[in-house]
Amino acid sequence: MFIRRRRATLAGEMLILQLAIVVVVLLAVGAISLAQSAATFDRVEGRRVTALAEQLAWNPLLRAQIDRPAPREVLAPLLHSTLNQSGVTSVTVADVRGTIISSTNPTLLDTALPLGDAGVARARGWSGHLVLDGTPEVAAQVPVLDDAPGRNGHHLGTVSIGVAAPTVWQRLVGASSYLLTYLSVASLLGGLGSWLLARRVKRQTLGMEPREIAGLAEHREAMLHGIAEGVIALDQQRRLTMVNDMGRALLDLPEHCVGMSLPALGIHERLYDVLTGAGEARDEIAIHRGRVLVMNRMTIRADGRRLGSVTTLRDRTELAQLERELGSFRSSTELLRAQAHEFANQLHVISGLIQVKEHDEVVRYIRAIRKHRESLDLKLSSGIGDTSVAALLMAKSSLAAERRVELRLSERTALDRLDPLDAADVATVTGNLVDNAIDAASGAADGAWVEVELRQDTSSVEIVVRDSGPGVAPELAREVFTRGFTTKAAQGGERGIGLALTQLVCHRRGGEVTVTNTTDGAMFTARLSIGQQIHETMETPR
Known part of the structure; x- marks a missing residue:
């Protein structure tokens, strides 16, 4: 049976890592404290033993007895007195040949004095670390010089005084009486801080590993x-x-x-x-x-x-083009429905007149309808030479009539037959603007109207659509094409992207579309270039 080991959590790993860092820091602090304690001990004790050695080397009794045949009995009380008064570890005197002739450690008598430096044998002073009888000491070695007349400066021997170097534990305890307390408090604070940090990290990562x-x-x-x-x-x-x-x-x-x-x-x-x-x-x-x-x-x-x-963000450019195409079919369906409704109303009138035997009135009614249609056809055909645009406006007139809006053509309208591609875009822009104008004007009182004016020059077509609606609010005039409002936006209604598509078609044709308010309502003006290469701006994403 295999037991799956549980993996350490992020908080646990951080806690262990922080505690390890705290331990390393504490060890480093302890090591630095030991080093500082050792350096302080060497400096202070080195100066003290040097001063004691110099003082003993200048003692008249020592200089007088150091070269006598049996000096140890005379010098022993002096050395022990120095040892007891100063609290040093060892006091040793050697003759000029380096043989110990007196020492507070009897086992060193008649042995060679360990020298800290070769210059000590040539009457030079020295201080530093020295191992004497297996004990490491901070020692000072000072030459004993003769001051007798004629022998001034003559090397008689060497005085060596040392104090035992403390152990690591002694240095750690002696470094500071509060060092262990400081390290304990630091350990506690470090551990607590590590635990709080681990909790904070876990909370910020939502408990995830x-x-x-x-x-x-x-x-x-x-x-x-x-x-x-x-x-x-x-x-x-x-x-x-x-x-x-x-x-x-x-x-x-x-x-x-x-x-x-x-x-x-x-x-x-x-x-x-x-x-x-x-x-x-x-x-x-x-x-x-x-x-x-x-x-x-x-x-x-x-x-x-x-x-x-x-x-x-979603790119709806292609979908908008499809929506425009579907809109044209939907518009055609709506126009056919409106025309069917208009024809049904006319047939109902004719049927009623026949039933009441008003045959002469039937003939006059039919002639009036034919005259109205012929006048509309004549007006459209005389001002608009392109059959697709004329057919569009003819169909839109039925839709406008159903919504009690008069669709009229400006006397200044003049449009020749266009290239099929140009005619398609002109019809699209005209249809969108007319639909928008009918929407705006249909909410007005009786006498609502929409006027269309198309003007053409050698390189462009200008389409102007006026309506008797409420107009466009000034604060929406700049956004009406970018946000896809109709003129009903002035009343707070957002109506899709019909005008936005109109602007795209105009820009693709190197033109523009603008809106201004008149005394009667809104006026939309669109300009499209014709007979030129289309500027493709409705590109797909890379």
Whole structure:
């Protein structure tokens, strides 16, 4: 049976590591204390034994008896007196040949005096460490010189005084009477600090171990760079803290963009507002360099503090194009429904007149309908030479009539037959602007109207759509195309991305679309280049 060993936790490893560091620091402090104690002992005791040795070497009795035949009996009391009074370990006197003639240690008599330096034999003083009879000492060796007339300075012998060097334990105890207390308190504080640090680290890592954190980081990287949506994170200073590959592609960010602020990256206006908003955001739309981006922003909080935000971005450009195509089919269906409704109403009128036997009135009613249709066809055909645009406006008139809005064509309208690609874009822009105007005007009182004016020169087509609606609020005039509002936005309603697509088509054609308020309502003006190569701006992400 195999027993699986439990792996140490991050907090436990940090606690053990910190305790090991504390132990090493305490050992280092102890070693330094020992070294300082040894250095202090050597300095103080070295000076003291040197002074004692010099004092003994200048003693008249010692100088008088050192070269006599039997000096030890005379010098022994002097040496023991020095030993007892000074508290040193040994006092030794040697003759000029280096033979010990008197010592407080009788076993050293008639032996050679160990010299700390060769210069001692030549009447030079010395102090330092010396091993005497197996005992390490801090010793001083001073020459004994003759001061008799004619022999002044003659070397008579050597005085050696030493004090035993303390052991390691003695030095540790002598270093400071409070050293052990200090080390104990330091150990306690170090252990407590290590435990608190381990707890704090565990709390900050949410109780996860390093292998778990590493796994999460790997999974996060794989997820962030593997999903088809862009992800961008900002801190409180509105700097990028994280962005995946798709996010960099959608926003055209440089490779080393993390840590840079949004203005430094060229992100302004609508996109900047969505990324840096204070609250949550759901399915916000922004146009950035020809792309339709749908963004969702979530605020990141911890312990009640706002740390930043994370925003996901989806490229809806191709979907917007599909939506535009589907919208055209939906618009066609709606137009056919409106025309069918109009024809049904007319048939009901004719049927009723027949039932009441008003045959002459039936003929007059049919002639009136035909005359109205012929006048509309004549007006459209005379001002608009392109059949696709004329057919679009013809169908839109039925839709407008159903919603009690008069759709009229300006007297200044003049449009020739266009290239099929040019006609498709002109029809798209015209249809979006007319739909938007009908939406705005239908909410007004009786007498609602929408006026369309199309003007053409050699290189461009200008489309002007006026309505009798409430107009566009001044604060929305700049955002109405980037956020996808209709003129109903002035009343607080957001209506998708119809106008945003209109702006994309105009920009792709090298033109623009603007909106202004008139005394009657709103006026949208769009300009498109024709007969030229299209400027492709609705590119797909890299």
